[in-house]
Amino acid sequence: MTKKRMPTVIVVGGGLAGLSAVIKLCENGCKVKLVSLTNARRSHSVCAQGGINIAINLKNEDDSPIIHAYDTIKGGDFLANQPPILEMCMAGPAILRMLDRFGCPFNRTNEGNIDFRRFGGTLYHRTAFCGASTGQQLMYSLDEQARRYEVQGLVERFENHEFLRLIKDEDGIARGIVLHNLFDLKLQTLKADAVVVATGGPGVLFKWSTNSTFCTGAANGRLYMQGMKYANGEFIQIHPTSIPGLDKMRLISESSRGEGGRVWVYGNSNKKITFPDGSIRPCGVTGEPWYFLEEMYPAFGNLVPRDIGAREVLNVCNQGLGVDGKDQVFLDVSHLPKEKQYKLEAVLDIYQKFTGVDPRKMPMKIFPAVHYSMGGAWVDWPAADDPDRMQRFRQMTNLPGCFNIGESDYQFHGANRLGANSLLSCIFSGLVAGEEVARYCEGLDKTYEDIQENIFSDSLAKEVKLQDELFNKKGKENIHELHEELARWMVKNVTVDRNNKDLALTLDKIKEIKERYENIELSDNSKVLNQTYVFAHQFKAMLELALIITKGALLRNEFRGAHFKSEFPERDDKNWLKTTIATYDESKDEPVISYEPVDLRHLDPVLRDYTKAKKVQPELKNVPNNIKLPL
Amino acid sequence: MSIDKEKTYTLKILRGVSGNQYYEEFELPRQSNANVISALMDIQKNPINKQGKKTTPVVWEQGCLEEVCGSCSMLVNGIPRQSCTALIEPYIQATKSTTITLAPFTKFPLIRDLFVDRTKMFDALKKVRAWIEVDGTYDIGTAPKIGPEVQEALYVLSTCMTCGCCSESCPQTNNRSKFIGPAAISQARLFNSNPIGKFTKSKRLRPLLEEGGVSDCGNAQNCVKVCPKGIPLTESIALIGREATKQALRDIFGLADK
Numbered sequence A: 001m002t003k004k005r006m007p008t009v010i011v012v013g014g015g016l017a018g019l020s021a022v023i024k025l026c027e028n029g030c031k032v033k034l035v036s037l038t039n040a041r042r043s044h045s046v047c048a049q050g051g052i053n054i055a056i057n058l059k060n061e062d063d064s065p066i067i068h069a070y071d072t073i074k075g076g077d078f079l080a081n082q083p084p085i086l087e088m089c090m091a092g093p094a095i096l097r098m099l100d101r102f103g104c105p106f107n108r109t110n111e112g113n114i115d116f117r118r119f120g121g122t123l124y125h126r127t128a129f130c131g132a133s134t135g136q137q138l139m140y141s142l143d144e145q146a147r148r149y150e151v152q153g154l155v156e157r158f159e160n161h162e163f164l165r166l167i168k169d170e171d172g173i174a175r176g177i178v179l180h181n182l183f184d185l186k187l188q189t190l191k192a193d194a195v196v197v198a199t200g201g202p203g204v205l206f207k208w209s210t211n212s213t214f215c216t217g218a219a220n221g222r223l224y225m226q227g228m229k230y231a232n233g234e235f236i237q238i239h240p241t242s243i244p245g246l247d248k249m250r251l252i253s254e255s256s257r258g259e260g261g262r263v264w265v266y267g268n269s270n271k272k273i274t275f276p277d278g279s280i281r282p283c284g285v286t287g288e289p290w291y292f293l294e295e296m297y298p299a300f301g302n303l304v305p306r307d308i309g310a311r312e313v314l315n316v317c318n319q320g321l322g323v324d325g326k327d328q329v330f331l332d333v334s335h336l337p338k339e340k341q342y343k344l345e346a347v348l349d350i351y352q353k354f355t356g357v358d359p360r361k362m363p364m365k366i367f368p369a370v371h372y373s374m375g376g377a378w379v380d381w382p383a384a385d386d387p388d389r390m391q392r393f394r395q396m397t398n399l400p401g402c403f404n405i406g407e408s409d410y411q412f413h414g415a416n417r418l419g420a421n422s423l424l425s426c427i428f429s430g431l432v433a434g435e436e437v438a439r440y441c442e443g444l445d446k447t448y449e450d451i452q453e454n455i456f457s458d459s460l461a462k463e464v465k466l467q468d469e470l471f472n473k474k475g476k477e478n479i480h481e482l483h484e485e486l487a488r489w490m491v492k493n494v495t496v497d498r499n500n501k502d503l504a505l506t507l508d509k510i511k512e513i514k515e516r517y518e519n520i521e522l523s524d525n526s527k528v529l530n531q532t533y534v535f536a537h538q539f540k541a542m543l544e545l546a547l548i549i550t551k552g553a554l555l556r557n558e559f560r561g562a563h564f565k566s567e568f569p570e571r572d573d574k575n576w577l578k579t580t581i582a583t584y585d586e587s588k589d590e591p592v593i594s595y596e597p598v599d600l601r602h603l604d605p606v607l608r609d610y611t612k613a614k615k616v617q618p619e620l621k622n623v624p625n626n627i628k629l630p631l
Numbered sequence B: 001m002s003i004d005k006e007k008t009y010t011l012k013i014l015r016g017v018s019g020n021q022y023y024e025e026f027e028l029p030r031q032s033n034a035n036v037i038s039a040l041m042d043i044q045k046n047p048i049n050k051q052g053k054k055t056t057p058v059v060w061e062q063g064c065l066e067e068v069c070g071s072c073s074m075l076v077n078g079i080p081r082q083s084c085t086a087l088i089e090p091y092i093q094a095t096k097s098t099t100i101t102l103a104p105f106t107k108f109p110l111i112r113d114l115f116v117d118r119t120k121m122f123d124a125l126k127k128v129r130a131w132i133e134v135d136g137t138y139d140i141g142t143a144p145k146i147g148p149e150v151q152e153a154l155y156v157l158s159t160c161m162t163c164g165c166c167s168e169s170c171p172q173t174n175n176r177s178k179f180i181g182p183a184a185i186s187q188a189r190l191f192n193s194n195p196i197g198k199f200t201k202s203k204r205l206r207p208l209l210e211e212g213g214v215s216d217c218g219n220a221q222n223c224v225k226v227c228p229k230g231i232p233l234t235e236s237i238a239l240i241g242r243e244a245t246k247q248a249l250r251d252i253f254g255l256a257d258k
Helices: A014-029 A065-075 A082-101 A134-151 A219-225 A292-297 A304-319 A338-341 A345-355 A422-442 A453-471 A479-493 A500-517 A533-555 B034-044 B088-095 B119-127 B148-158 B165-169 B181-195 B195-209 B222-226 B233-252
Strands: A010-011 A031-036 A116-118 A125-128 A155-159 A159-167 A174-183 A186-193 A194-197 A236-243 A262-266 A268-274 A280-283 A329-331 A364-373 A402-404 A578-583 A591-597 B008-017 B022-029 B074-078 B079-082 B099-103 B111-114
Touching: A010 A014, A010 B099, A014 A031, A014 A134, A014 A194, A014 A422, A031 A159, A065 A082, A082 A422, A134 A155, A134 A422, A134 B119, A134 B148, A159 A219, A159 A453, A174 A194, A174 A453, A186 A453, A194 A219, A194 B079, A219 A402, A219 A533, A236 A304, A236 A345, A262 A292, A262 A304, A292 A304, A304 A329, A304 A364, A338 A345, A345 A364, A402 A422, A453 A533, A453 B074, A479 A500, A479 A533, A479 B034, A500 A533, A533 A591, B008 B034, B008 B111, B008 B148, B022 B034, B074 B165, B079 B165, B079 B222, B088 B099, B119 B181, B148 B181, B165 B181, B165 B222, B181 B195, B181 B233, B195 B233, B222 B233
Parallel strands: A010 A031, A010 A194, A031 A155, A194 A402, B008 B099
Antiparallel strands: A116 A125, A159 A174, A174 A186, A236 A364, A262 A329, A268 A280, A329 A364, A578 A591, B008 B022, B074 B079, B074 B099
8 A cells, every 4th residue: 555645735934824834734744845035933923022812711801702703803894704703713712722732931820820911902801922022932832843843854944935936737726836045046946736825914015114024025916916816905004103213113012001001192282183072172281191092082092903093193193292293102101010011021122222211211202103914815714604615725815726824814804903813813824724725635636746847847937037137127226215215105195094196196106116117227136145136026026015005095985994084084884895806917007906795794793983891792693503623 | 425424434344255255334324223224224225335336235134123033143343143223323332433343143154244044053953852742733731830930931041032142152163063052952941841841851951962062061151141132041051961961860870761
């Protein structure tokens, strides 16, 4: 009897989502080739500070995964399909137990249980955390397990390599990828039975974001140009609290507010501002601290969802109330007791390291920044009780055999992500992919060995040609200046406060930059670690994402979650409760936009109101009784 | 355009590839909040050296820029550190010099300019089996409870970013020695202190008894001084040293692993 063939799967991206998939795939009898721009251990997931939401009701608040699902659906302003959210929240407690067994050092109560804190958009203590570097610690735990499989020969790492192209056979089925080695730009193909993409968000296209420098979104942009549908691109989360810097916007975690941090500016009773209830009131008392979020949102106070927090900070600054006359407000933890400050040590250290000011004594100065993309690759999700559940594959894109997970998919956060939900969605979608990809490989009629060699060599030849073309560009434009120009337009017009006139101008601007891109000249012609070349290659794909984001925003005439237009200040469920789908058409100069309905089978839309505190015991409808968690 | 010397500073950067390294200087305007990374980004955008000659952008490794990923290690004025937290103005104030020198790490293979290949640090993690031997991802119960004090100790050890500052500063790490380095030894301590990890502690100690293991530490104590995360590396080395000796004795007498 011959030994059963082990499928080979390529996982692109070594953050939380990618590593979760790697581990699950190995457990399910697959061999994995892990491709990452950097050592997996350095992926952007390390930046997540605050924690991971898991509803295990440790504080006896009658919390449950159902309420967690309710908060997540509502927090996302009903734009997300509901079945994946329900299952994600239900899987939470088991994911926590798994991470605990992996040795992840979660903070503890005196009894030795995992401790929980409060985060934005919920009234429950639901966030487990490791100091203030939770993402880093979860990443390490998963990277260690992946290394364990690597030693067993199941994982082969291609770190410092970059995905460039999906290889599809005559039937359009994914059979491998083309990648280059960042150290010498050598192009090669990798063959596989399936490809999982877990490449994170596109924050770098806004340049001044909280994202790591790897987070260009280029992989998704390249896949989009190869026919992958991209969904809800216009939903970009702005985090209300970051430290403005010359090189990046550094996040100050929501946990600083979860532990009692307060946002304020000096008041000015001569100025008036519109409150969320529509009343026009004075901006606090002149010369005294004005805790505007607490006054505007008495129930949630400083812990309103991120889009609301960011917008109110901007409004207050637009009134001229910014600290030192600049676009910044105070985030104050100086009044907190020592134990609370200690829990935030890593966050407070970051502030001190990068500003030289001790936030334990002086309030921090912060401003909103681009943080997370709710939108991403469109992926499928047959629900547990759908009749065709086993004929379809969860987390698979419209390109057969190509899956997408983590921040780079669109699945779990709708129009706005709640703090500490991203670590959960990354791990959950990775584990789901680990199950689904293994099942997909099992059902394949042909394996990659059956595919003719020219399929691979043709794809490689296309990339060789593109490399030559890029090196031979001899124009006048500077790629980094184009990037800054794009970023300035995007930050100004396509973030917190949008309007149709400026969005239309931005769309034209991106097209202009796209034309000018053809006239760049690289300032470096070496093949050895040529970062200018690598970035120029990525920038082409980033421009496509910029078009998707901007056009989606221009068309969507309503206010929903992170997407706010002053001329359309209400959510419009009648016309806009639908998912945006962007499709690439080479013959057109902008994305083709279509829409599809949102799966609302568990909860009817309600108003997203954070001005009143109301703990509800929500009932979710149509909950299947055959849900099988991926662990 | 003349540049006011009072308002500028110089970055002196050791560039090039292995066997062909050279210094190149860049003059940049002083601005508050600038760090080494923002300076390198400025050079990248407009690669003109101090002589006014067009050159290539400087190559360096970077990631989170928040000192949690460990990417941007380099020598700043000769000291290994993360360059994202290296603020320009405090350097100028402290050294009374407007020249800051950047150089790549010397204990790892050089790729180009400030970028080195630290793969061997990750290989070392394989050697000491820096993971918990779990039975799988499936929901097969909870891990043992851990008190807050133990958790804090584990957390500190677990903040190691594999940045390599410790090895770079260590006189025992060089191309003639096989010393595994402080980071991996401290990771062995982390997993041996975990209530599940300690079941396989012998498997982590034995590789450290081999050539290049814990006894190669010369006790220079440089590592602990440069660790950006304040990890008690020398304490880890001492502790693992004692444990490894006990393990060696147990192995001599053929006692079962505990």
